[in-house]
Every structure is written in structure tokens, then in C-alpha cells.
Amino acid sequence: MARDEAPKEKHVPVQIEFCGVTKMYGAVAAVRDVSLTVSRGEFLTILGPSGSGKTTALMLLAGFVAPSSGDILIDGKSVAAVPSYRRDQGIVFQSYALFPHLSVRRNLEFPLEMRGVAAADRAGRVTRFLDRVHLTDFGDRLPWQLSGGQQQRVALARALIADPPVFLLDEPLGALDRHLREQMQDEIRSLHKEFGKTTICVTHDQEEALTLSDRIIVMRSGRIEQIGTPEGLYDRPATAFVANFLGEANIFEDPAFKIEADATQPSGTLAMIRPERIRLAVATGPGRADTDQRQSVIGTVTKMIYAGPLRKYHVSIGKSVLIVRQHVASGQEIFDRGDEVRLDWLRSDVRFVSA
């Protein structure tokens, strides 16, 4: 099931390794038999719905939770006996976990103090990091005197300031509004470029995962559903769950509908096509030039949703309802409820996913 695609760069040493890690809470497995490797400098995202075990996976790595079975290796060595405070990881917690009784500056100093950095060196370093996250004048404030985005930046700076080799983020942008989220995504991306840390980021936001990561791990009920690059996962999802979780997917479950595809359909799989791969045209209009590579059907529009730059249609064909997304380009026909339309798509765009 879990197809581990080779890391992009060859010969990069593996830094973190999960070997069949399971974490049980009573009879419930929060994480079940997870194996994966992370290379030095890689940006890996763990993606999954709420309750799928993402936080637990991260906390296992951070050493706050002990695995029930399996082993975790960092730089080739088991860390089973290494307590959390010796693991040397920078962590951004889900709710930031800024110390409310310490000023921003003292918060940033904390990890340096714990590593025994001399006071003189600390001050300069803190100032540099405050500048770096655009909080130069906020050093003396207490955390609650900052906005959400500012708190987030303090948390990022605090996690990176002691130069840990591994950088862990638990739903770092979950509490921010959409605009700030995009800003912070840029910030995280540029911090990753600048410091080149091995980064593992947990999120349930597929857009965040797609835009930030070198590789994505999709988790479901404590298991790894699929591992791959963003393009790989989006274009070639292995399961219906992954297809639906990353973007939207039309999955043909009606056996009466005969789907044509270039490849032969493996047994036990369903055909899938992304909504933006489908073209819409007037039902009575002329066929396209490349019809030999396309499948074409007639359907009825049952719903039209306006969404700014694009329109989303629900088109019923027999018992199935297909979702179609169309960018609104000039000259593009616009359909309405009840219109008869011709849908067509490239046979090569059809994928097979296991249920």
C-alpha cells in the first residue's frame, strides 16, 4: 500500500527512521506499524484527518510518548533511551506553548540557556532572531500581548534559535486566518530554505501540505496510507481515501458506467478522475479534434456553484454525479442548471485507486 517513492536527491543520508512503530492507548492504536525514513534537509509533511495519529507520531519522535513497539532511529541510532530533553529538536507546538510568564526575549533565550550558551552570546543571537522574524521591537512584551501571527513567529524563532538539527511543527498554522496562513507558509518555506533543517510538519490542511513539502505522508486511523511527493500523491493517489483527501475526486462506483482508459483496470480498483481534467461543452456542439484519445458522454447539469475564478458544476450521468471545475476564461461557455452538456476527458487522465 505505502509506496515509498525514492527521495529526490540520491545519496542523502537518512536522518530519521521509524521501524514498525506502534503506539497503543488501551485497545486503540493511535499509531499502527508505521515505518518511514526522512533524509537530511528534507521537508516532510504528515497529513491526515483529525484523530489519525499525526500528533502522536510527532510526539513519538520528540520523545514525549514512548512507542508500544517498534523503534525510532535518529542518525542511525535508536533513541529509545534518549529522553525528550536530550533529543535536540526544535518543536513548534500546536498552540505555540509560549511561556506566559516570560517575555518574548526570555522565551527565545530559554533554549539557549538550557544548552549553556553564555549570556553575552545569547543576547546577540536573540536580537538577530527577533529581527529575522520581524519582531525587533517586541522583545519585552509578554506573549499574550502579541497577535496570533506574532506569537506564531516567536514560536518559530524559539524552535530554531538553538540550531537544532531537526525541526518539528504540529499544525503550526491551524489557529491563523487564511491571509496570515499564506504569509506564514511563505515564512516557513523561507526559513526552511535558509536553515536547511530536516523538517517534519503535521497538518490536516491539504493545501499547506501540497505547497510546502518535499514529500507527504498521508495517515489514516494510525496507519500510513501513502507516501509520495505532492505531485505524485495528487496525480497518482493509491486509494480512494487519498484521492478524496488531497483535492476533489470523481470516483466511478456505478458498475453500469463503462469507463475507458489507456491502462487496463486492475481488479478491486475504482476509476478516478480529477474534476479539473474534465472538459465541458455544449451537448450539440461539434466533437473535438482529438476524440480518439478521449471519452465523451452527455450529461445534465444539476448544480452550478460560482467560486470566483472558477465554476464548479455537478453533472449527472445515469446514476453517477460528476464534479467538474472550469476556469472562467474569456469565451468559455457558462452553463446553468438543467443544461445538457457534453463532458470529455483524456483516457490517460483516468486513474485506478483501491477502495
Place this chain on the structure above:
Amino acid sequence: MKTLQKLGRRPIVLTAPAFVLLIAVLGIPMVQLLLTSLNAPAFSLSNYQGFFEQTSNVRVLFQTVKISVVTTAICLIIGYPTAYLIVSASKHVRIALIVLVLIPWLTSGLVRTYAWVVILGDHGLINNLLLNLGLISSPVPLIYNRLAVYIGMVHIMLPMMILPLLSVMQGIDTSLLAAARSMGAGPFLAFWRVFLPLSLPGIRSGSLLVFVVCLGFYVTPQALGGLGDAMLSTFIASQVASSFNLAPTAAAAFILLGIALVVLSIFGLDVSGSQGRAARATRKSLPSPLPSFAALTRFLKDLAAPYRAKRWTAQLYSARGDSRLSSIVGAVFVTLVMAYLLFPGLIVVMMSFSGGPALEFPPSSLSLKWYRAFLGDPSWTGAFWNSIQIAVTVAILSTILGTLAAYGFNRTSRRVRSVLTMAILAPITFPAIVVGIATYFGLLKLGLLGTRSGLVLAHSTGAITSVVVIVLATLANFDQRLERAAQSMRAAPIQVFMRVTLPLILPGIIGGAVFAFIGSFDEVIITSLVSGFDMQTLPLKMLENIRQEIDPTIAAVGSLLTLMPLLWLMILYATWWWSKSRLQQLSAKPPA
């Protein structure tokens, strides 16, 4: 209807009835007493000079402060690790332990003092045991000395220390500790640099509470201490009824109050400004001297929560495995503390069933004879009914006045609110003996000394405060947008209150009523000053018998009073659970 609507627009008016009562019974007499102590209208400090010129007074004052400080320190030393171990225990253990702390907190201090008399007395449990074992030939003096005072005082005050600590500690975001660890802080450093500073508000409020209560609480030192262990409050109490000149007594009371206020303002106000708000752990905006209520509410929530999402950090897994030794030491420590808190009450309950001619432990035979004696003695049953009637009246009166006042507070501007809150909190912030002597003076002026109405008024001052504190805390969690929503649906203010606000804050009101009842039913310090000769209440009758140490019926009464907290806890839990399940039902219904 019109007037009600006007009232709705000027919510401050709602606080008036409560304030009128407080000012009449407590405020005005307080001022008059102060003037008396200053020899108004001549104004001189002679009474205060007189107080300090008498070395015995100074000695007693010093002793009072010393006993209070030592008791507070011991409570903190025992209470902090206890609270820490309780919050870090697993959910079921934590709930059980909190119940075990709440039970003594809700049990009358008088009964618990009595239990120590029974244990430490010359013919008490320990001496009898040692005599029977032949280890000693005559009773060793365990009671009527300083050690007995500390044992009893710490026993009484410990829950008051643990509960605020618990309340604050449970609010500390455990991911902060995880964060500290991820930055390289070992277990001790993480505790020292993060947990301890964040728990300071709990240390502060617990210590202040214990200290101030110690200053004014004389029953335990009087019952367990010797002549040399007298507290200033004992001295004041004995002076009130016996001397005709109130001025020196008033001066002594104000000296005690002065100490309390100085300590409160140094430790109470200073830190709460910056630190208190910084540590959002204590989210309550109310600078309540009784955060125990908060602990109780939190406990009730905890009890019903199926699983707390952030709990994993509580274990703060350390890869070497928690040293087995430290967890054994912790378990033993908590067990000892719980035994200390609960054992005395348990002994009273068991002894009350003894069948012998005198109290004995363990009972050689079982019988209900002391309960029959209690029910057959009109002086006991009369006192019991008196107490019940007074407590019910107090509960009704103070619940109404207190709820109105809390609602009024909640709707006024923040600044007005904080000033008024300070004022209304006075009855439970001041040493009990000071409140007692002021009430005595007030009822004297009103001609209500020694009457049932007088006692109701006297008890209502503290009871109103409890109701206000609890209802305010409930209102703080109440979403005012719901009222706006109701208004937008054309509900008039009074309808909004009756249909939306009241049902949602009802649990708080019931909780307030229960505490008002308990407070009145157990009250002994103020009561002993203002009851005169005719009004007998259960605690007064018990106090008499503790001193005389003769009537074993008191064990039966004590046992009844010890079992009562279980009832209270059940009522509070039932109320809370009922409101929660009702809310869940409401929210489960699909929006119409």
C-alpha cells in the same frame, strides 16, 4: 413591569439589596467600631497604645501571627507536593483524590477539631492504645499544647491550601512543560523554570487564604491548645460579651484586621496585576480569595470529560522510565496526607456506633444508642432544628440577593465591578473574629442580638459573598451573545433573563445556595458572639460539649455532620451533570 425594565437598563441597581444588608449589618458597625476604638469624637490612639503597653497583649499578638505563619508554611510544604501529585495522577486516581480533599473541606471545622480532641485527649484514642499495649503507665500529654494546635490547624486548613493550588495547576498548559523539555530542560529544570512560576498564583492565593483564616479562627487553638497557646481572636471573643467597654476590644480587632490587610495588600495585589494575567492559567478575571470554588468547578468538569486531548503531556514520558522509586515515594506521601485528612473524621463516625457506656475506639460492640440519645434529647434536636431553619432561610435570602448582585456586577463596567467586588468580598476576606465583632455591634444597634432574624442576618453576610463569587464565575462563562440573540428575537430584558440567562446559570445558583447553606449550618465564630443566651445552634451546642468533653452524643452529631459532605458533593455533581446533559440535548437538536 416598567420598573423592572428600567432596572434591566441600570444593572448596578440590582446590587443594592445585597449592599444594603451588608452595609447595615457589617459596614456601618465597622465604621462605628473604628470610631469607638479611636475614642471618637475626641480621637486618640489611647486604646491602641493601651494594647501595646500590655506585654501580654503583644505576646498574644506575636503568638497569633507566629501560629498563623507556621500553619501556613506547613500547609504549603505539605499541600504543594500533594496538589502536584494529584494533578499528575491518572484521571480516575485524580478524581478520587480530589473527592478526598473536598470531603474534609466541606465538613464542619468544629467536628474535625472534635475528632482531634478524641484522638489526642488524655483518655483519647492514642493514649488508650498505648495504655492498653502497656507501653505507658499514665496518659502522655498530647493535647493542650502547641503541637496539638499545629496538628489540628494544619488539618483544618490543608484543603484550603490544596484546592487553590489544584485549580491553578490544572490550568497550566502541560504542553509548556513539553516545550521546555524539547529545548533541553531536564525534569527538574522544567519544573523549576516553568511549572513553579506558573503555579505561583495558586501558592499565593492558597497561602493568603490560610493565613487570614488562621488569624481569625480561634476554635481549634482553643480546643486543642493550652493556656499559653491563646490567639488574639480568643482574647477578643472572650472580651466581647464580658466587658462593657468595647473600645479596647475594637482596637484589638482592628489591629488583627490591619495585619490581614497589610499581608493581603503586599502579597495579594502586587503580583496579581502582572503575573496573574500573564499566567492565563487562571482565566477567571475575578481576584477571588476563594479559588477553591474554581477548583470545584474544574473538578466537576474533569469528572465528566471523557478524555482530555492534551493529557498525553501529563505523563511527559521520560525515556529512561520514571524512576520507580520516585513514584513509590509519591504514592506513599499522598496516602499519608489523605490519611491525615480523613482518618479523624472516620474515627468519629466509627466511634459514634460504639455500644459501651463511654466513647471507645475501636468500638467493642455496635449500637445506635448515641444516635437515639441525640434524637431523644430536646436540647440537641432543638439546636438541630434551629440550625436547619436558619440555614434554609439564609440560603434562600442570600441566593436571591447574591444572584441579583452578581448579575448586576456582571453588567457593570470593569472598573466599577472590581471596586464593588472588593467591597462585597470583605466578609470572607477579613478574619472571622473581626467580622464577628462588627456583626455583634451591628445587631446590638438593630436590637436583634440573640434573635433568629439576627442570626439569619449575621450568616447572610458571608453567604451572600459565596453566592456572588460562584454566580459571577458562572456568568463569566456565560456567552452574552445568547442574550443579544434573544433580544433580536424581540424578547424583553426580563424575558431574556428568565428564558435564557437564568436557565443557563442555574447550576451556579444552586451551587451558591448549597454553599450558603453549608456556611450558615457550620458557622460558629460569629454565631457564638451574637446568639445571646437563648438561641442555640448545633455548632454552638457542639462547641460547648467539646470544651466539657463529656457527652458522647456529640460523636453521633459529628458523624452525621461528617457524612453530610457526601450528600453535598452528590447534590453539586447532580446539578452540574443535569445542566450539562440538558445542554448537550439542546445542542444535539438540529437547528430549526
